[in-house]
Amino acid sequence: EVQLVESGGGLVQPGGSLRLSCVVSELTFTTYEMNWVRQAPGKGLEWTSYIDGGSSYIYYADSVRGRFTISRDNAKNSVYLQMNSLRDDDTAVYYCATKVPGTNYFNQWGQGTLITVSS
Amino acid sequence: QSVLTQPPSVSGAPGQRVTISCTGTSSKSGPVYHVNWYQQVPGMAPKVLIYGDTNRPSGVPDRFSASRSGTSASLAITGLQAEDEADYYCQSFDSGHWVFGGGTKLTVL
Numbered sequence: 001e002v003q004l005v006e007s008g009g010g011l012v013q014p015g016g017s018l019r020l021s022c023v024v025s026e027l028t029f030t031t032y033e034m035n036w037v038r039q040a041p042g043k044g045l046e047w048t049s050y051i052d053g054g055s056s057y058i059y060y061a062d063s064v065r066g067r068f069t070i071s072r073d074n075a076k077n078s079v080y081l082q083m084n085s086l087r088d089d090d091t092a093v094y095y096c097a098t099k100v101p102g103t104n105y106f107n108q109w110g111q112g113t114l115i116t117v118s119s
Numbered sequence: 120q121s122v123l124t125q126p127p128s129v130s131g132a133p134g135q136r137v138t139i140s141c142t143g144t145s146s147k148s149g150p151v152y153h154v155n156w157y158q159q160v161p162g163m164a165p166k167v168l169i170y171g172d173t174n175r176p177s178g179v180p181d182r183f184s185a186s187r188s189g190t191s192a193s194l195a196i197t198g199l200q201a202e203d204e205a206d207y208y209c210q211s212f213d214s215g216h217w218v219f220g221g222g223t224k225l226t227v228l
Contacts, residue, residue, distance in 0.1 A: 047216065
């Protein structure tokens with residue numbers, strides 16, 4: 001079974017930066033399209049960013065475009081989310097999730113890492 | 120861009136059948152954007168229940184089923200069990216964005 005393990009969460013002040021990591025235990029990592037989905041406390045799920053296997057296609061939600069950057073290192077089976085100019089409403093659990101090419105659903109999820117933006 | 124609307128809550132007694140609607144899914148003459156459903160038990164990560172409108176991943180009980188018609192979709196749970204108490208989300212894709220419904224809290228009475 002594929003495992004996804006996120007790290008890098010914590011408390012950060014408004015305007016600050018944080019980098020999340022997600023390691024995937026899958027030998028064919030390059031075949032997976034990777035996403036970050038977040039969930040604010042007591043709220044629903046919100047997709048934030050996507051990157052394809054070769055880092056050729058990258059998409060962002062309007063709410064994070066220009067502030068967040070998704071990237072991946074296939075040699076390390078890892079995907080990252082660089083978050084800058086953080087705001088209070090970025091407070092959430094951030095999940096990394098895999099997507100199989102040709103489909104539009106997230107088939108595997110990590111356990112999530114909590115980001116709290118507060119002064 | 121599509122907006123997906125779900126009822127905030129539904130409830131049912133053990134053994135009953137409940138349905139959760141998801142309206143506003145994109146309907147275009149070009150590529151068809153499938154609807155997917157996730158279950159999220161409190162404190163846990165979401166898990167895919169249904170993908171491609173009607174397909175169950177291996178391991179998901181056949182008590183869970185879904186349908187889709189035009190701009191709406193529906194998740195049905197039969198033989199309700201206490202362990203089904205969770206939040207349920209529909210999800211689709213539109214214009215380079217992956218979109219989730221607001222979620223429905225299922226309470227087993």
